[in-house]
Amino acid sequence: MNNFIDKVFAHSTKIIALVVLLLVAWIFVVLFEHSLESIKAFGFSFIVDTKWAPNLEKFGAFPAIYGSVISTFLAMIMAVPVSIGIAIFLSEIAHVKLKTPAGISIELLAAIPSVIYGMWGLFYFVPIIRDIFGGIGISMLTAGIVLSIMILPFMAAVTRDAMNTTPDILKESAYALGGTKWDVVKDIIIPYAKAGIIGSFILALGRAIGETMAVTFVMGNVHKISADLTQPATSIPVTLANEFAEADSTLYYSSLFELSLLLLVISFSIISIAKFYFLRRKRIA
Amino acid sequence: MATIVEINEQKALEVKNFEFTYAGADAPSIKKLTMPIARHNITALIGPSGCGKTTLLRSFNRMHDLYPGNKYNGEILFKDRNILIPKEDLIKLRIQIGMIFQKPTAFPMSIFDNVAYGMRLQGIKNKTELSGRVEKALKDAAIWNEVKDRLKHDASGLSGGQQQRLCIARAVAVEPEVLLFDEPTSALDPISTAGIEELIVELRERVSIIIVTHNMQQAARVSDYTGFMYLGELVELGRTEELFVTPKERLTEEYITGKFG
Numbered sequence: 001m002n003n004f005i006d007k008v009f010a011h012s013t014k015i016i017a018l019v020v021l022l023l024v025a026w027i028f029v030v031l032f033e034h035s036l037e038s039i040k041a042f043g044f045s046f047i048v049d050t051k052w053a054p055n056l057e058k059f060g061a062f063p064a065i066y067g068s069v070i071s072t073f074l075a076m077i078m079a080v081p082v083s084i085g086i087a088i089f090l091s092e093i094a095h096v097k098l099k100t101p102a103g104i105s106i107e108l109l110a111a112i113p114s115v116i117y118g119m120w121g122l123f124y125f126v127p128i129i130r131d132i133f134g135g136i137g138i139s140m141l142t143a144g145i146v147l148s149i150m151i152l153p154f155m156a157a158v159t160r161d162a163m164n165t166t167p168d169i170l171k172e173s174a175y176a177l178g179g180t181k182w183d184v185v186k187d188i189i190i191p192y193a194k195a196g197i198i199g200s201f202i203l204a205l206g207r208a209i210g211e212t213m214a215v216t217f218v219m220g221n222v223h224k225i226s227a228d229l230t231q232p233a234t235s236i237p238v239t240l241a242n243e244f245a246e247a248d249s250t251l252y253y254s255s256l257f258e259l260s261l262l263l264l265v266i267s268f269s270i271i272s273i274a275k276f277y278f279l280r281r282k283r284i285a
Numbered sequence: 286m287a288t289i290v291e292i293n294e295q296k297a298l299e300v301k302n303f304e305f306t307y308a309g310a311d312a313p314s315i316k317k318l319t320m321p322i323a324r325h326n327i328t329a330l331i332g333p334s335g336c337g338k339t340t341l342l343r344s345f346n347r348m349h350d351l352y353p354g355n356k357y358n359g360e361i362l363f364k365d366r367n368i369l370i371p372k373e374d375l376i377k378l379r380i381q382i383g384m385i386f387q388k389p390t391a392f393p394m395s396i397f398d399n400v401a402y403g404m405r406l407q408g409i410k411n412k413t414e415l416s417g418r419v420e421k422a423l424k425d426a427a428i429w430n431e432v433k434d435r436l437k438h439d440a441s442g443l444s445g446g447q448q449q450r451l452c453i454a455r456a457v458a459v460e461p462e463v464l465l466f467d468e469p470t471s472a473l474d475p476i477s478t479a480g481i482e483e484l485i486v487e488l489r490e491r492v493s494i495i496i497v498t499h500n501m502q503q504a505a506r507v508s509d510y511t512g513f514m515y516l517g518e519l520v521e522l523g524r525t526e527e528l529f530v531t532p533k534e535r536l537t538e539e540y541i542t543g544k545f546g
Contacts, residue, residue: 187402
């Protein structure tokens with residue numbers, strides 16, 4: 001009887017796991033199916049064409065891809081050093097009494113829904129950017145800043161966790177040779193936790209590139225490529241959020257699906273790389 | 286009162302009325318301990334778990350300062366100076382009093398960089414000087430022949446015994462005056478242990494050594510002096526051959542004959 005229950009349990013968990021796999025495949029198939037018309041119409045030029053003109057039935061995804069990449073890049077440039085700083089403070093410098101409350105507040109920040117970052121960005125950052133850099137304030141730069149603030153808590157928390165895995169005895173060995181706190185952080189802790197830190201950055205990157213609500217508010221959905229970061233721009237998720245309701249032709253509709261397919265592929269690749277790093281860290285430990 | 290043998294040699298360290306209390310603890314872990322450490326000799330600290338021997342060892346290089354709230358009282362004299370004063374330069378102190386830990390602690394870098402690490406911390410950048418001193422340290426730690434062809438390789442590729450020698454090389458490379466060994470062979474196999482013990486005995490020529498060990502045979506094999514500690518106090522410090530054969534204190538005798546521990 002017990003044997004039977006065990007078997008039922010084993011099989012039901014197996015089925016549930018398979019359902020997840022099927023779901024992923026299904027989403028992929030649906031996106032691909034709906035993208036077919038656009039893929040047939042534009043081929044590879046969909047990715048490199050800079051013109052997105054729904055009224056002319058002309059769809060080029062490059063401005064959206066460019067906007068996704070640049071806004072994410074800006075976010076990472078700003079968030080990486082700050083998150084490392086926060087993580088070093090939380091794991092090595094903060095007094096025990098400060099460590100826990102500060103750590104918890106960082107984790108709470110990570111739990112704020114992204115739409116709130118978007119609204120906050122629109123009402124708080126947009127005017128600041130407008131005052132400092134001119135333009136209308138709704139821009140690539142604003143999107144980068146809001147994204148960086150959004151991914152920062154997650155990066156800081158995971159980086160701190162990775163740094164905390166450094167064995168005390170290893171840190172003590174460096175102190176015992178006359179190392180300062182800074183020496184130990186730079187030579188021992190960061191190299192030891194490197195894989196985990198990079199993994200957290202890549203996961204944050206994946207989140208930033210697919211982020212919709214936080215940036216929809218502040219980016220502008222303008223399909224133009226501009227070297228001036230204070231100009232409005234667009235990204236893949238921003239385009240999707242803004243334009244599905246307006247898609248009045250099947251080609252328009254299909255092009256939006258192809259955009260989402262591209263986003264899925266980009267996100268999958270990023271997560272795969274992150275997984276690779278996390279797995280490597282486990283092997284070392 | 287503890288029975289302390291007369292030490293005729295110069296002294297590397299002198300512990301006087303030393304007390305140590307861990308952060309948050311009600312009672313001190315080491316109580317009014319007085320103990321001389323002979324220069325260029327090996328002093329072993331033995332005693333049951335929790336007797337305070339590792340706590341005492343970690344006081345010599347002020348390792349306890351890494352964790353807030355620990356309190357020292359009394360004096361530890363090193364070169365006629367009390368190293369327990371708050372403004373003691375811990376970086377200089379730790380260069381002069383090195384430490385080897387319970388487990389090998391190779392840093393996540395190459396073999397060469399591991400040994401050069403302490404020197405680089407002191408600002409030595411000259412390549413010829415660095416490689417000369419790295420080679421000498423590796424030879425002193427009896428591991429040069431095993432690693433000379435792979436100095437650029439990551440140190441994690443070495444065996445446990447080799448890594449522990451590497452740590453010893455790293456510690457002697459900065460030319461300390463005292464080396465503290467905290468159960469250095471507890472994670473090693475018997476053959477590596479024998480090698481490390483042999484090395485410790487050779488190092489005595491140049492540094493004063495204090496070794497904490499759980500293993501009484503090890504204390505008997507390597508040390509010149511042995512201190513037996515119990516419940517945070519020094520019970521007896523004697524010349525090793527005398528302490529193990531004719532202990533003066535009943536408690537010492539009971540411990541070394543295995544009546545408790």
